Amino acid sequence: MPSVTFAGVSYAATPGEAVLDTLLRHGVPISNSCRAGACQSCLLRASAGAVPAIAQRGLKATLVEQGYFLSCSCVPEGDLTIEPAVGLEVNAAIASLERLTPTVLRARLRLPQPLAYRAGQYITLRRIDGLSRSYSLASLPTDETLELHVRLAPHGQMSGWLFNEAREGDEITLRGPAGDCFYTTGKIDQPMLLVGTGTGLAPLVGICRDALHSGHTGPIHLYHGSRTSEGLYLQDELTDLVRAHRNLHYAAILPGADTMSTHDALLGAITGAFPSLAAWRGFVCGNPPAVSMLKKKLFLRGMPAREIFSDAFLEAPRLTA
Amino acid sequence: MSLYEQLGGQAAVDAAVDVFYRKVLTDDRISHFFDDVDMDVQMAKQRAFLTMAFGGPNKYTGKDLRTGHSHLVKRGLNGDHFQAVAENLSATLVELKVPQPLIDQVMAIAGGARADVLGQ
Numbered sequence: 165m166p167s168v169t170f171a172g173v174s175y176a177a178t179p180g181e182a183v184l185d186t187l188l189r190h191g192v193p194i195s196n197s198c199r200a201g202a203c204q205s206c207l208l209r210a211s212a213g214a215v216p217a218i219a220q221r222g223l224k225a226t227l228v229e230q231g232y233f234l235s236c237s238c239v240p241e242g243d244l245t246i247e248p249a250v251g252l253e254v255n256a257a258i259a260s261l262e263r264l265t266p267t268v269l270r271a272r273l274r275l276p277q278p279l280a281y282r283a284g285q286y287i288t289l290r291r292i293d294g295l296s297r298s299y300s301l302a303s304l305p306t307d308e309t310l311e312l313h314v315r316l317a318p319h320g321q322m323s324g325w326l327f328n329e330a331r332e333g334d335e336i337t338l339r340g341p342a343g344d345c346f347y348t349t350g351k352i353d354q355p356m357l358l359v360g361t362g363t364g365l366a367p368l369v370g371i372c373r374d375a376l377h378s379g380h381t382g383p384i385h386l387y388h389g390s391r392t393s394e395g396l397y398l399q400d401e402l403t404d405l406v407r408a409h410r411n412l413h414y415a416a417i418l419p420g421a422d423t424m425s426t427h428d429a430l431l432g433a434i435t436g437a438f439p440s441l442a443a444w445r446g447f448v449c450g451n452p453p454a455v456s457m458l459k460k461k462l463f464l465r466g467m468p469a470r471e472i473f474s475d476a477f478l479e480a481p482r483l484t485a
Numbered sequence: 486m487s488l489y490e491q492l493g494g495q496a497a498v499d500a501a502v503d504v505f506y507r508k509v510l511t512d513d514r515i516s517h518f519f520d521d522v523d524m525d526v527q528m529a530k531q532r533a534f535l536t537m538a539f540g541g542p543n544k545y546t547g548k549d550l551r552t553g554h555s556h557l558v559k560r561g562l563n564g565d566h567f568q569a570v571a572e573n574l575s576a577t578l579v580e581l582k583v584p585q586p587l588i589d590q591v592m593a594i595a596g597g598a599r600a601d602v603l604g605q
Contacts, residue, residue: 459524464510469503469528 166240170208171247177240183208184235194235195296197288198478201237204342205288205296207252208235213244222342227252253290253337254279258330259309264397267316268363269327271299272309273336281305283370284347284447286475287312287340289322297322300367300449300475301341304374310338313366313397317479345447345475347374353382357446357467359434359458361389361426364450365398367475371447376409384409385437389417389430389454427454431461442466445473452476488540488590492583498535501577506531508573515569518557538574538595550601558604567599 167174168186177186184206187194196206201221210231219238220228232249259274281287286300287310303311317323345367356375358368365388372386390396396416406414419429438444446462448455455476463469493500506528510516519527530553537543554562574595578588599605 456523460510463503463524464507469506469524472524474525 167243168240169243169245180239182236183233183238183240183244183246187235193294195290195294196236197296197298199236200478201234202342202478203286203288203296203298204234204339205290205298206235207232207249207339208246209233209249211245211247213240213242213246215244216241253339256310256336256338258332258334258336260332261326261330263327264313265394267394268397269314269316269323271312271314271326272303273312273338274309278305279310279341281341282346283374284345284367284449284475285341285343286367287338287342290337290339291322291325292335292337295321295325296339298340298478300343300363300370300477302366302370304370304377306377311366311370313363315363343475345371345449345473347371347378347380349378351382351445352378352380355382355444356380356384357434357438357441357444357462358384358386359389359430359446359448359462360387361430361450361454362395362477364448364455364475364477367449368447369398369402372405372412376412381411384412386412386414387417387430387434388414389419389426389450391419391426393418425454427457430454431458435461435465438465440466442468445471448472448474450477452478488587488594489536489542491587492539492591494541497539497581498532498541500581501535502528502532504580505535505573505577508577509570512569512573515566518560518562518566535574537598538591540590540594545598547598547601550598551604554602555604562603564599564603567603571595 165179166177168177168183170187170192175186175190184194184196184199194206194208197203210233215231215233215238219233223232254275256273256275259272262270264270281301283301283304286298288296288298290296299312299314301310302313303309314323314326316327358371360368368386372384375384386402388396399416402414406412415433417429417433419426441462444467446467448458448462455474459472459474462472510519533543533545537545571592575588575592578591
């Protein structure tokens with residue numbers, strides 16, 4: 165059985181157990197959130213022993229070379245000696261907190277120095293006590309602040325704190341960026357379709373603005389779906405943005421009946437408007453079932469798989485007592 | 486020249502994977518097996534499968550094919566479904582104007598996986 169040595173103490177791993185689970189089981193506190201290899205909040209560094217490739221998927225080459233890995237995805241094949249990840253966090257301060265609706269908050273963060281990122285990527289916020297959650301970036305690197313859209317999750321620890329307790333000026337750290345759902349230049353006349361549910365709108369707004377700033381000339385169609393009209397939280401700003409850019413189009417979509425899902429409503433609107441998507445690029449963000457279904461449907465409408473970019477918002481697993 | 490090289494190698498896999506996966510997803514005989522799988526994950530698997538069937542470099546073993554499909558066999562995967570996938574593969578190659586003798590070779594390789602896929 166492989167053993168995991170952390171801060172000089174060795175812990176026995178059970179067969180098939182991820183490093184994160186071994187350490188948590190022994191009471192070693194390690195930050196974690198998605199437990200699916202996406203948020204990177206459980207990052208650790210191996211100083212001895214081999215790390216399986218899957219545990220380094222999505223990490224920057226510079227981190228891989230230093231032995232960093234995602235402990236939630238790392239089932240060790242042999243003994244491992246590991247250390248905490250240090251020096252990767254960036255300090256930030258909350259610049260503003262603005263309730264857009266009772267359940268959506270716009271948080272802006274100020275950084276002492278600029279962060280290299282692409283609109284649509286995500287960062288992982290880390291509160292002073294180690295609580296970590298990932299949020300997509302709606303801002304551009306040229307903006308003065310980072311912009312995040314925070315959905316108030318039921319019993320959400322980070323979102324509850326941001327909604328009710330956090331104040332402007334509070335200090336927080338962040339890690340990242342990560343993710344490959346962002347605008348790339350090269351085909352400036354390509355038609356683009358951006359589809360999102362809920363706060364999946366945040367990366368899509370960032371991608372739209374990035375494309376427009378990059379001089380994209382092809383039509384850009386943004387579809388935002390929600391169960392309730394309140395969930396369509398950025399209508400006024402998006403309507404203004406559409407007025408300023410003749411190639412940008414925006415549609416706010418509500419299901420026509422209680423029995424209809426938001427993604428079916430989105431799909432109906434899109435397929436009604438565009439019979440074929442063969443020449444298009446697509447971005448799909450929001451809740452995982454909607455993202456999974458919409459990607460397939462865009463693909464079946466002819467969109468090439470390599471032109472489909474997505475970010476499914478994983479919920480942090482509920483804490484079990 | 487190997488079969489894989491005659492077909493066009495990696496570029497042939499790239500060209501075939503979208504066409505093939507679209508056919509599979511819209512085939513009512515088998516599409517339900519793909520309802521709850523992530524598209525990116527599934528496309529990576531289709532790519533590996535096509536590379537193998539095209540005679541290209543791959544690490545597939547009979548054991549991998551067995552364990553990889555055992556959950557589908559439990560859900561009723563049978564010879565008719567295997568046949569449906571084979572037909573979609575053949576139709577993909579016809580659509581991409583691959584010469585029939587090469588299609589025959591691809592189908593022979595794919596057919597060789599039948600027993601392992603179906604857990605027989």
